[in-house]
Every structure is written in C-alpha cells, then in structure tokens.
Amino acid sequence: MRDPLLKYPGYILRRASTAAMAEFASRIVVLGLRTSEATILQIVAENPGISQSALGRMLDIQRANMTPIAARLEARGLMRRLPSDGRSLGLELTDEGHLLAEKARAIIDTFETDLTNRIPAEHRAHLMPALLALWPSADD
Template sequence: MSDEQKIGALAPLVGYHLRRASAVFAVDFAAVMEGTGLRQVPFAVLSVVAANPGINQGSVGRILGIKRANMVSLINELIDRGLVDRTVDPNDRRAFSLTLTPGGDAALADALARIGVHERELLADFDDAEKAMLLDLLSRIERRNPAETDGGDD
C-alpha cells in the first residue's frame, strides 16, 4: 500500500504533514530535555531573552506569539528557577527588563547542546541546502499568520 492509500485525502495536505513532523520533533525534544525541567516554550523565552538582553516581557511575547496573560506566569517560572532576572526598565518605570542569570546562561547552553544532537539526528537525511530551504519555507508560512499561541507546555 502506498502512503496515499493509507491516509487518503490527508496525503497532499501540507498542514497534516507539518503537524505530524511537529509531533515527532516535540516528542524527541521532550526526551532529550528530560531531567532539565525545561519545556519548549520556556526554552524559547530563554533564547529570545539571551538574544535581546534587557528586552521587556511584552516584546518577548510578541516575538514568540505568546498571549500577554501567559507571559507573566512563564517569566515568573523562569525567575523562580533562577534563570531570568527581572528589573525595572530605567527608560520606562512601568516596564520590566529581562536578562539571563548565570544559571540561565548555563541552562540555555545545555539545552542548545542537547537540541543540536536532537536536530542532527532528526534531520540526518537532509543536506545543508535542504535544511536551509526547509527553514526558509517554514518561516514564509510563519510570517503569513503570526497568531498568538497559548504559551502552554509546548
């Protein structure tokens, strides 16, 4: 039986295949991050804060498409774990600036090493040009609809 016969009308649907591929990555991400206490969304927050020291949580949420209401609990979780510092923004006393702590730097470095192995294994059949093309194609889809996520356990 061909794949088309097995899944019928789903075979040509890009969204179906994206969801399945995303699920493979999510399961593998959870396995390689086991024991770290770091899930996909908090990892993404750490990554954005590391790339933009002093960024406010509203900007982090906009970049990642996380609803404002969910950002507070995500940031509090990272602060409680000693991974992020939150200070009053000197330019806007109503806003908070975020930076990684030394523990946050270490957690991010460990996560990136683990994820590097994870991605190399999952994309072993892709050459560098195919990986670059995949990233380009996915980013073009992402730019079409920057809908907010729920910021949950993804």
C-alpha cells in the same frame, strides 16, 4: 486503513511538527525545562533587557500567558525581571540561567542536527525556505 490526508502538505506539516516537538520535549526535560522555557532562555540570553511583552511578541505568546512562565523562571533563579520603564520588565539571565541556557543550547544543536540528517540530502536545502514562506512572522 488508508489516510486520505497524506497528500496534503499542511497535514504532514502538523504531524511532523507534533512528532518532532514531542521528541524535543523528551530531550529537554532532562534539564527540567519545557520547550517554551528553553526557547525563552535562548532569546533572553541573546537579547538581555528585552521586555516580557516584546519576548511574547517574538514567540507568539500573549502577555497574560507570559507572566507565569517568566515568574517561574525567575523563581528558579534563572532569570531576573528588572523594572526598566515603570511599566515594562526587562529580562536578563542570571549566571545560573546562562549556564542552563548553554546546556539547553547543546541539546538544541544535537536535536537539530539529528533532524537535518533525517532529511534526504536533495531536499535538505529546501525545507527552511519553504517553511519560512509558510510562517508569517516578523516580515508582516
């Protein structure tokens, strides 16, 4: 019962991430939110008026997959989609959306604190820069 992949950082990254994501999903679901929805609420709260496309680019969610997510959040009364451009939709949270975003943020904060506390102190400061180096995001 030996796992020959345990020495590989990419494999451990995948296993650790799926475990952490599952734990977070089980915490955020009490607000009736999925992980992606909770993330979107945070980003739209911080960037009112952002377009669906721009939001999708930030989160690596394609336009085609963004549509039903945004429509669902709007249908729940959490978000408005205002034509800004003729073709673009500017997103902004409703009052109810802001309220739920704050509750979600509290859950995120607690989760992230719990996560950080599990990391041995001597490694803690290294995790973020190491992961950022693996994530070819805004900087490419």
